[in-house]
Amino acid sequence: MSSQRENIIQRAVKEVEDGTIVNLGIGMPTMIANYIPAEKNIFLHSENGLLGIGPYPAEEDVDADLINAGKETVTVKQGGSFFDNAESFAMIRGGHIDLAILGGMEVSGEGDLANWMIPGKMVKGMGGAMDIVQGAQKVVIIMTHTNKEGESKIRTECALPLTGEKVVDRLITDMAVFDFTPSGMVLREVLNGADVKTVEQYTEASFIIDEALTDREGKQ
Amino acid sequence: MTKIQTSFEESVDRIQEGDTLIVGGFGLCGIPEKAIQALAQKGTKNLTVVSNNCGINDWGLGLLLENKQINKMVASYVGENKIFEEQYLSGELEVELVPQGTLAERIRAGGAGIPGFYTPTGVGTPIAEGKEHKVIGGRQCILEEAIQGDAALVKAWKGDAYGNLIYRKTARNFNPLAAAAGKFTIAEVEELVDVGELDPDFIHTPSLYVQHLLVGTSYEKRIERKTVQQV
Numbered sequence: 001m002s003s004q005r006e007n008i009i010q011r012a013v014k015e016v017e018d019g020t021i022v023n024l025g026i027g028m029p030t031m032i033a034n035y036i037p038a039e040k041n042i043f044l045h046s047e048n049g050l051l052g053i054g055p056y057p058a059e060e061d062v063d064a065d066l067i068n069a070g071k072e073t074v075t076v077k078q079g080g081s082f083f084d085n086a087e088s089f090a091m092i093r094g095g096h097i098d099l100a101i102l103g104g105m106e107v108s109g110e111g112d113l114a115n116w117m118i119p120g121k122m123v124k125g126m127g128g129a130m131d132i133v134q135g136a137q138k139v140v141i142i143m144t145h146t147n148k149e150g151e152s153k154i155r156t157e158c159a160l161p162l163t164g165e166k167v168v169d170r171l172i173t174d175m176a177v178f179d180f181t182p183s184g185m186v187l188r189e190v191l192n193g194a195d196v197k198t199v200e201q202y203t204e205a206s207f208i209i210d211e212a213l214t215d216r217e218g219k220q
Numbered sequence: 221m222t223k224i225q226t227s228f229e230e231s232v233d234r235i236q237e238g239d240t241l242i243v244g245g246f247g248l249c250g251i252p253e254k255a256i257q258a259l260a261q262k263g264t265k266n267l268t269v270v271s272n273n274c275g276i277n278d279w280g281l282g283l284l285l286e287n288k289q290i291n292k293m294v295a296s297y298v299g300e301n302k303i304f305e306e307q308y309l310s311g312e313l314e315v316e317l318v319p320q321g322t323l324a325e326r327i328r329a330g331g332a333g334i335p336g337f338y339t340p341t342g343v344g345t346p347i348a349e350g351k352e353h354k355v356i357g358g359r360q361c362i363l364e365e366a367i368q369g370d371a372a373l374v375k376a377w378k379g380d381a382y383g384n385l386i387y388r389k390t391a392r393n394f395n396p397l398a399a400a401a402g403k404f405t406i407a408e409v410e411e412l413v414d415v416g417e418l419d420p421d422f423i424h425t426p427s428l429y430v431q432h433l434l435v436g437t438s439y440e441k442r443i444e445r446k447t448v449q450q451v
Contacts, residue, residue, distance in 0.1 A: 089321030126297030
């Protein structure tokens with residue numbers, strides 16, 4: 001794994017609070033599960049119908065009837081439960097999931113998210129992402145700050161088709177943590193040696209700088 | 221009263237050209253593999269298939285794609301299938317992408333006699349285009365319509381002659397929803413048990429949703445992504 005991704009995951013795992021119900025998206029978010037400290041009692045929700053995802057199975061315990069939403073073979077944790085897909089999304093839309101951590105392609109300054117299609121490329125489908133961003137109590141997006149060309153993925157307006165409008169609560173990149181508040185996008189933390197100036201340089205959307213952060217930077 | 225049938229070939233005769241077919245399963249987990257194989261053998265064409273995914277190239281619903289039996293696919297994620305991509309890009313295959321929770325609820329509603337429902341899922345996205353919008357409780361929602369199937373294919377773990385079904389682990393997924401939303405539901409099970417053996421408290425699909433019940437043998441249960449603990 002690149003250190004960039006590793007850094008994002010290390011920061012994202014701090015969002016996971018003891019005793020909560022968490023849904024992790026496919027890809028980088030799924031890897032967060034490996035970093036959750038054992039002393040935290042978390043129930044991971046998988047939208048195909050499982051509450052309480054356990055670790056990957058030992059070879060002899062692989063069960064074709066027990067998979068996560070990424071279609072990987074998994075186990076079930078003690079106290080877990082199985083249910084059908086309608087119930088699974090009732091849990092999601094009904095606000096019973098405390099936290100969802102998903103990947104992103106673009107996030108706007110308003111908290112819009114685009115993460116499911118690139119026009120002109122084969123569309124694979126949105127899966128459960130549109131439901132999850134509307135229903136989870138808190139939506140955290142993790143992504144690299146810039147694309148391969150070095151351009152900001154945090155845009156004034158998303159160019160890609162949206163997954164949801166004003167749905168992101170927090171954005172974690174390899175450089176910064178932003179919160180989306182009624183007064184706008186707020187820079188809360190700078191990460192991995194970046195400073196406010198660098199973050200400004202690589203962020204197309206305008207943002208407010210948290211006062212606490214200004215104080216900390218001032219003392220450095 | 222018994223719904224037991226012995227021939228998958230004869231059962232899938234109920235499916236006509238042009239039918240809408242709801243098929244249980246998530247990826248390759250919990251798919252009705254025997255009925256799909258029989259339907260592929262039969263070759264019934266012009267089907268609209270409603271299922272979360274569309275199998276892989278040589279397995280599951282991918283077999284129907286290979287035979288060009290599917291006209292339209294309604295699904296939430298179709299990224300695992302090359303033939304799908306080819307037929308979609310050539311215009312042979314019509315595709316309606318539906319958010320997974322909306323798809324599940326549309327099928328549930330179809331089985332439950334609810335013609336439609338409002339949901340915030342998809343507001344502000346391409347999914348909302350052309351749909352009725354309504355603000356409910358201060359929240360912008362869109363109207364989504366129920367889906368019913370002329371037939372449904374489902375896979376369960378255990379069943380009895382009356383058609384009561386129990387699913388196993390995450391192989392449940394869309395199966396109970398499909399069973400209820402199909403006007404004619406063909407259920408296949410791994411194990412047939414005597415009537416009375418299934419505890420009524422633990423039946424997932426009550427008998428009345430099932431019209432045909434068949435026992436499948438030697439299930440392949442293919443795994444898409446086998447992941448094991450690193451030792």
